Amino acid sequence: MATRTLTGTGSTELPSGPATPADGEPAHLTPADRVGLLRAMLMMRAVESRAMNLYRQGKVPGSFYDGFGQEAVSVGAAWAMAAADRLCVLHRDLGAHMVRGVGPAAILSQYMGRAAGITNGRDGNVHFGDRRAGCVGMTSMLPDMMLVATGMAMAFKLRSEARCALTWFGDGSTSRGDFHEAMNWAGVQKLPVVFVLENNQFAYSTPTHLQYAVDPVERAAGYGFPGLRVDGNDVEAVFDAVRAARERAIAGGGPTLIEAVTMRMHGHGAHDDMKYVPKALVEEWRKKDPIDRQSARVAALGHDVDQLRADVRTEVEQATEVALAGPMPDPETATDRVFHPRDAPEILLDDGVAPWSGFHA
């Protein structure tokens, strides 16, 4: 497992937690958790691979955006979140939706603009959040969700609830004002929020050295809370960093910035051939594939990884059949649901699935 690097003056506040030895038992994960983490990553990759295929067949309108090679970031972080916690999910983070309980058929329906998609065809690709799973979907103006998550945390603190909010955002997001406004606000009010910076090296075609002069993780100290860097391709390392940050948040310790260092292995979208990325860089990261890494651990536990892969494949194939059989939305509904009726029952985010064994002990 990669070493966690603490940076910034605020870092001393972070509970260090037992480091997980490279090939020993991680302190907070049961064997079932470790298999579950792998399964969620496999599901994410299988659904996205199938969707890419459907895109090429003309069945996914618009473009298609995936998180190939970044599965550990969303799966690991979401695994650490409790049912009553709330998540704001980014477009490379399909795994978070799946951990929270959103099924593959609903996701594939979403990609294809079908009526049964999470947004009922109102928005495309990964621009969704299932409110029944406690998730808010991103807007395309990144990182707007940093402020939304900060506001959720503000409400939790105001009501003295032991809950936490989490949001993902990318390296490009750190250039926008909302990054600063959220980090500052969360720092001033010491809010229970975890900021996961998913650094995949490129914002569309722009490399990080054109995005910032100082690694954003260093900036956390400037806002009065710790920032730490984890290996974003190690799902157990991501989990453990978020688990500790969440614990700290719930205990009143305030926010944490976690930079998960990873690599965008595909183009920004399916339309992008990624010519601007040096081939050697992609090759180097291919060797660090997060699924290969977790597969080795799970195999070492004596678990049949091939069977797991086959099960996932079957489930995704069945989900594809269901999604393809579903109708497109009725054009008559295009202008529905602009305003919520005044006297209708209140709608809020519901609790999601929280599979981590630590919540079920």
Add this chain to the structure above:
Amino acid sequence: MSEMTYLRAISDGLRTEMRSDERVLLMGEDIGVFGGAFKVTDGFFDEFGAARVMDTPLAESAIIGTAIGAAVVGMRPVCEMQFADFIACGFDQLVNTAAKMYYRQDLPVNITVRLPSGGGFSGGPFHSQNPEAWFMHAPGIKVVAPSTAEDAKGLIIAAMRDPNPVVFMEHKHLYRRVKGEVPEGSYETPFKARVAREGDDLVVITYGAMVHTVLEATADLAGASVMVLDLRSLVPLDEQAILDAVRHCSKVVIVDEANYTCAAGAQVAALIAEHAFEDLDGPVTRVASPDCPIPFSPPLEAAVLPSVDRVREACRQLLEY
């Protein structure tokens, strides 16, 4: 009933709702200890405490964005922009995140955004704007604009209870200038137009501070009977009330304090052209600020904002048509 200013009526509405609904949370710059730049929340800090009358960092995008987050987990935030003009810094969160959340994700965003708007006191280009039309063009946001103390209280309460994002245009020039009888306790003003004065020969359609300008301008027009329709709500727009008034009077003047192009009144004019063309007995006439920033110096500002004289002249010409 008790007489109070437009400003106190807003305060009264906020206080009434905060006492009965602990989900209501006020957020804004200098609204706590200081009581707000215009003192709308004067005394609130002492009654409700720092947590519910939150002095925020100077960050409009953050005020709107965090309000959205708090709303979807069960709070009912009311955001104060210190001046309506500053909403430009929070535009993205309001128009892209809040306005579209329910449509995209079946998740309503119950936030109210108070915008102290309008000119008339040398505020200059950044403290005098009427940006309501920006939000009329963003589906998913309601826009209300009271002209009286009674409606100010009733509309702010209705805005807080509405499950959607509501932009509440409170005109700064009305704050202390306008007084009226305001009912005690809790009540809601519907998002519907009201007839501010009955009349038969011509109708002037307007809202906000211009209601008072129009009432003055048309009080004595050589015996003409002039109806004044106060829209109160721009989204939803009370189309029926507008068309009924036009059909009754056959002549219509539309007055906006906002800049002419694509103002709320332009939508009213389009509606009339589309659905009441046969009922007109003269051209639809508009009075608005010209398409320039609102200048600082008194003679320049007076040259831009619609005045009693300009409205009177427009009415006179149309009556003679």
